[in-house]
Amino acid sequence: MAETTVASKTVKFIISRQDTPESKPYTQEFELPYRPNMNVISGLMEIQRNPTTADGVKTSPVCWESNCLEEVCGACSMVINGKPRQACSALIDQLEQPVRLEPMRTFPVVRDLVINRERMFNALKKVKAWIPIDGTYDLGPGPRMAESKRQWAYELSKCMTCGVCLESCPNVNDRNSFIGPAAISQVRLFNAHPTGEMNKHERLDALMTDGGIEGCGNSQNCVRSCPKGIPLTTSIAAMNKDTTTHLFKKWLGM
Amino acid sequence: MKGNSYFSRKLHSLLGIIPLGGFIVVHGLTNYQAFERGPEGFDKGVTLINSLPLLPLLEIFVIYLPLLFHGIYGLYVAYQSNSNTGRFKYGRNWAFTAQRVTGVITFVFVFWHVYQTRMQVYLGNITHEELGSTMNKIATDPTYFVLYLIGVLAAVFHFSNGLWAFLISWGITIGPKAQRISSYICMGVFVVVSALFILSLVAFMGDEFKEAANAALTWTNIG
Numbered sequence: 308m309a310e311t312t313v314a315s316k317t318v319k320f321i322i323s324r325q326d327t328p329e330s331k332p333y334t335q336e337f338e339l340p341y342r343p344n345m346n347v348i349s350g351l352m353e354i355q356r357n358p359t360t361a362d363g364v365k366t367s368p369v370c371w372e373s374n375c376l377e378e379v380c381g382a383c384s385m386v387i388n389g390k391p392r393q394a395c396s397a398l399i400d401q402l403e404q405p406v407r408l409e410p411m412r413t414f415p416v417v418r419d420l421v422i423n424r425e426r427m428f429n430a431l432k433k434v435k436a437w438i439p440i441d442g443t444y445d446l447g448p449g450p451r452m453a454e455s456k457r458q459w460a461y462e463l464s465k466c467m468t469c470g471v472c473l474e475s476c477p478n479v480n481d482r483n484s485f486i487g488p489a490a491i492s493q494v495r496l497f498n499a500h501p502t503g504e505m506n507k508h509e510r511l512d513a514l515m516t517d518g519g520i521e522g523c524g525n526s527q528n529c530v531r532s533c534p535k536g537i538p539l540t541t542s543i544a545a546m547n548k549d550t551t552t553h554l555f556k557k558w559l560g561m
Numbered sequence: 562m563k564g565n566s567y568f569s570r571k572l573h574s575l576l577g578i579i580p581l582g583g584f585i586v587v588h589g590l591t592n593y594q595a596f597e598r599g600p601e602g603f604d605k606g607v608t609l610i611n612s613l614p615l616l617p618l619l620e621i622f623v624i625y626l627p628l629l630f631h632g633i634y635g636l637y638v639a640y641q642s643n644s645n646t647g648r649f650k651y652g653r654n655w656a657f658t659a660q661r662v663t664g665v666i667t668f669v670f671v672f673w674h675v676y677q678t679r680m681q682v683y684l685g686n687i688t689h690e691e692l693g694s695t696m697n698k699i700a701t702d703p704t705y706f707v708l709y710l711i712g713v714l715a716a717v718f719h720f721s722n723g724l725w726a727f728l729i730s731w732g733i734t735i736g737p738k739a740q741r742i743s744s745y746i747c748m749g750v751f752v753v754v755s756a757l758f759i760l761s762l763v764a765f766m767g768d769e770f771k772e773a774a775n776a777a778l779t780w781t782n783i784g
Contacts, residue, residue: 477642483641526651526653527653540729541736544732545735548733550567
């Protein structure tokens with residue numbers, strides 16, 4: 308008896324689709340047989356094997372991106388039941404049905420659920436989110452980092468540039484050049500590093516240009532949406548303090 | 562320092578508290594005199610403000626110019642933001658949207674209120690002593706009373722929530738605990754300053770303001 312109920316159980320998906328970057332989005336429904344421990348990715352794989360809508364119409368398979376399948380790469384970020392998150396860690400058993408999938412429209416949609424997150428990498432380049440150690444000779448070992456500092460800095464290093472914080476931010480849109488919370492938090496990470504600290508001012512200068520840290524409007528959606536639990540609003544406030552100090556020091560010629 | 566959006570936004574944030582936030586508190590306290598001490602108290606308050614040295618300069622540089630910059634740049638900030646409270650129903654996200662909505666309401670309200678009061682004094686239609694009776698006329702008109710109530714609450718919310726955001730934007734409250742405590746304090750500011758304005762609006766409804774104005778009018782006529 309129990310077996311038959313399991314066998315007849317299905318999972319319903321309502322997926323927002325888009326054939327080209329310019330074309331109009333439309334939705335399609337899919338109904339798949341339920342399997343224990345399914346996640347959104349395995350559902351999408353099932354649709355790929357048998358691309359037939361709930362009405363029985365043959366269609367093109369739904370496109371999506373995924374890579375690590377353990378919520379560390381950020382590639383499969385999409386809007387699931389209204390909230391941006393990773394599809395690989397979205398378990399069907401924990402989701403309300405029908406499961407609604409949409410691309411994160413803050414970014415340009417390439418096709419179906421595939422988006423282009425290039426702006427995030429441009430933001431990292433803009434704020435110089437790296438530590439320059441290349442030189443013409445061996446610079447020797449850098450200064451040590453205090454363990455107490457390493458512990459909180461490690462939390463910031465968990466950022467996987469997934470774009471969920473940008474998707475949830477009301478100030479990241481077409482009318483605003485705001486680079487988003489992720490890159491600001493990376494400035495805090497690299498400025499906390501004993502070697503990275505040597506180029507601190509360059510990153511702060513970058514945050515003080517158009518579209519920089521001033522774009523934050525304190526809606527604080529980012530910190531509540533971050534799948535890695537990164538204290539983004541603390542990072543933003545800390546960088547507000549550092550840019551403010553930097554501004555006055557520059558004015559006073561210190 | 563090149564002129565860029567960082568500098569403008571920072572100035573916008575600063576001007577919202579100093580001087581504009583300070584002004585709204587002083588304004589609330591002056592009006593409250595109407596509730597606590599009646600027409601004479603309110604009149605004293607108005608006279609005290611009008612006896613400040615360099616008054617025209619103070620008005621231009623401490624009120625009008627900061628108000629115009631904060632208001633016009635603020636409209637641009639509001640234009641640059643989306644509202645996604647449907648998807649993210651968090652208190653702070655609601656406050657984010659409310660900050661922009663109340664900002665626009667306050668912008669319109671302040672222009673209208675300045676036209677009805679300060680502008681009329683400039684135009685010579687009324688004197689400072691008659692401001693009490695002007696307010697009496699406004700407060701006793703039910704439509705005006707409701708519009709003033711909305712305008713005042715919007716302005717005070719915008720100030721209180723703006724104070725919370727100011728503390729973050731200038732890097733004063735950094736951690737979540739500091740930001741939570743400052744949000745309680747700012748909520749308290751909202752309640753207290755709103756009460757000052759609402760109580761004074763109620764006080765302005767009293768007949769003594771009409772009579773006091775008449776007396777003042779007679780007095781000026783004789784004078």
